[in-house]
Amino acid sequence: MKKTITLIALVGLGLGPCSLFAQSPLFTSWKITGKTITKGSTTIITDVEAVYYDSSSAYIKTSGIPDDYDFATSGNVNEAYDLKAVFKITRSPQKNTGKLTSALGGGQYGLYKDGTEIFNGEDAMSYNNQNVWHSLAYYFEGKDFDASWGHSTPTNQYHHHVLDLDLQDTTKSMVHSPILGFAFDGFPIYGPFACKDPNDLKSSIVRMTPSYQKRNITDRTTLGNGTTLTGAQTGPAIGGKYPLGCYREDYIYVANSGLLDDHNGRFCKTPEYPNGTYAYFAILDSNLKPQYPYVFGQSMYGITDASNMGPGGGKATIPAGAVKYGSTGIETVRGAMPLQFYPNPATGTVQLAFPSDQRLNIEVTDMTGRVLIHTTTNTNQSSLDISGLAKGMYIIHADGTAGSSQWTGRLVKE
Numbered sequence: 001m002k003k004t005i006t007l008i009a010l011v012g013l014g015l016g017p018c019s020l021f022a023q024s025p026l027f028t029s030w031k032i033t034g035k036t037i038t039k040g041s042t043t044i045i046t047d048v049e050a051v052y053y054d055s056s057s058a059y060i061k062t063s064g065i066p067d068d069y070d071f072a073t074s075g076n077v078n079e080a081y082d083l084k085a086v087f088k089i090t091r092s093p094q095k096n097t098g099k100l101t102s103a104l105g106g107g108q109y110g111l112y113k114d115g116t117e118i119f120n121g122e123d124a125m126s127y128n129n130q131n132v133w134h135s136l137a138y139y140f141e142g143k144d145f146d147a148s149w150g151h152s153t154p155t156n157q158y159h160h161h162v163l164d165l166d167l168q169d170t171t172k173s174m175v176h177s178p179i180l181g182f183a184f185d186g187f188p189i190y191g192p193f194a195c196k197d198p199n200d201l202k203s204s205i206v207r208m209t210p211s212y213q214k215r216n217i218t219d220r221t222t223l224g225n226g227t228t229l230t231g232a233q234t235g236p237a238i239g240g241k242y243p244l245g246c247y248r249e250d251y252i253y254v255a256n257s258g259l260l261d262d263h264n265g266r267f268c269k270t271p272e273y274p275n276g277t278y279a280y281f282a283i284l285d286s287n288l289k290p291q292y293p294y295v296f297g298q299s300m301y302g303i304t305d306a307s308n309m310g311p312g313g314g315k316a317t318i319p320a321g322a323v324k325y326g327s328t329g330i331e332t333v334r335g336a337m338p339l340q341f342y343p344n345p346a347t348g349t350v351q352l353a354f355p356s357d358q359r360l361n362i363e364v365t366d367m368t369g370r371v372l373i374h375t376t377t378n379t380n381q382s383s384l385d386i387s388g389l390a391k392g393m394y395i396i397h398a399d400g401t402a403g404s405s406q407w408t409g410r411l412v413k414e
Helices: none
Strands: 004-010 036-039 042-045 048-053 057-062 085-090 108-112 117-119 122-126 134-136 150-152 158-160 179-183 188-190 193-195 205-207 212-214 251-253 265-268 277-281 330-334 340-342 349-353 360-365 371-377 381-385 392-399 406-413
Touching (some): 360 381, 371 381
Antiparallel strands (some): 036 042, 108 117, 108 179, 122 134, 179 188, 212 251, 349 381, 360 371
16 A cells, blocks of 8 residues: 655744744744753753644743753842743734733733743832832842842742843844743834834844933922822932932833833834834843833733733643644654654755655645645655745655555744
8 A cells, every 4th residue: 555645734924813833933932942950859941841832822831940040159039930831922912902901010921032031120119118109120129130130039930120131142232132032912022222213124223212211300299190299108309229210100101202112112123023013122221231111111012811920820721732833743643654854943955764765755735735845755865845935834744655654744944
């Protein structure tokens, strides 16, 4: 009986639910090193352990601890612990046209690509516990930050309030910053340097600047909206231990005073999204120090997944049918002889390997069954040119000359 090896290609671009196996920065941007660290008798997989996806979402499995973390030398008051988390991030991010999700208060609002959580700029404390003048972590807790500007909560939840310095070379100010992570509304987060013209990828690279400005005040007796405070609500005198800029209420949003909007982002073209996307930016000032509002403004641009947030966030269940991104993709349908192909992902040529010489029929089809590539081989080593295919995920199926084995496998075209 003739054996068949078919390469079924599931091609898709963009982030829509119809592109089930589409390749996207939401899959490719994560730092998956496979490195481990040991805490006592426990071995922890650092960075992102794995990325899965289905037609609607990506599922990011992470310990929340970066590979450069050292329990002995971190300098953090509180140690990190293994989150054992799975965060669910939509593949179809949408602008929120209803009630915006506040990005104020404690807790996580996104993930850096090394799997660490991103908090907003505050440290969950306020002056005299009045819940009026909210402390900024960079000023009040900065001494606890490690070399990548991260630290842990009293409940041992490692996170960043500002740029993850391990992911951004701040000296590369003339190069567009890479994607550093994703917010929980599905939109990407970039570093501080991007194109001056949001619609022109060939425009000059500049430092992204916020539209939140320090207020022109000499005391803390009013809020930015003009509210006059009572004596108990008044903040500390400006200067000394409490310089202007150490509280959230020291800032006011002034539209168009910087390059970014009130969410601390903008719609723009980027190297990964040449057709444009909304994006947040982890920003720095002219001295390359963290600058308010650091990553997120005071509300989120898109529709967030609330299951990711708060103390119980990050406990999503990976669906049974989800695809593990970056796997070899080998699936034996019938028979025991394996089909191997590499590299994966690939850009031009894929090497195919079989355990014995035999005539093999190779095909590539799209989701509708349309054949895109058809070829044959008579040896146990062969190659397949996929340079003419669109970027996406391809599934491999095989047909030989003897026996009754069949195989399928998924291959990413970059």
